[in-house]
Amino acid sequence: xxxxxxxxxxxxxxxxxxxxxxxxxxxxxxxxxxxxxxxxxxxxxxxxxxxxxxxxxxxxxxxxxxxxxxxxxxxxxxxxxxxxxxxxxxxxxxxxxxxxxxxxxxxxxxxxxxxxxxxxxxxxxxxxxxxxxxxxxxxxxxxxxxxxxx
Numbered sequence: 001x002x003x004x005x006x007x008x009x010x011x012x013x014x015x016x017x018x019x020x021x022x023x024x025x026x027x028x029x030x031x032x033x034x035x036x037x038x039x040x041x042x043x044x045x046x047x048x049x050x051x052x053x054x055x056x057x058x059x060x061x062x063x064x065x066x067x068x069x070x071x072x073x074x075x076x077x078x079x080x081x082x083x084x085x086x087x088x089x090x091x092x093x094x095x096x097x098x099x100x101x102x103x104x105x106x107x108x109x110x111x112x113x114x115x116x117x118x119x120x121x122x123x124x125x126x127x128x129x130x131x132x133x134x135x136x137x138x139x140x141x142x143x144x145x146x147x148x149x150x
Contacts, residue, residue: 059137075132079120
């Protein structure tokens, strides 16, 4: 006679279900058995955060921000205490009632902390085809210097 410990049998009906399986079925049933107005609720006004890419080359950082549908006159760029702030604040038409709203780039604010080697005095910006490109040159760090004795 062997002394073995067996774990209790698991319910076989849950064997192949993923983490979301029980709730996913409920969502499908709700969608299939409800009128569209009951399933898609009016979404509250939200501000989205535009996507950004940062590229570092030998002499410059390039910060690119995707702003589709935003006019360059509505974008402000400021630097304060090594913090680069990019924002837009546009008054929106309050008569529009969205059923689904996944993006709104008219109102946003992004803040980036600049590295110590950023040349703040020579930053430039260019807005083209819905992409804001900010060029941040870098300053070469002073390396070790040898002092000759006379």
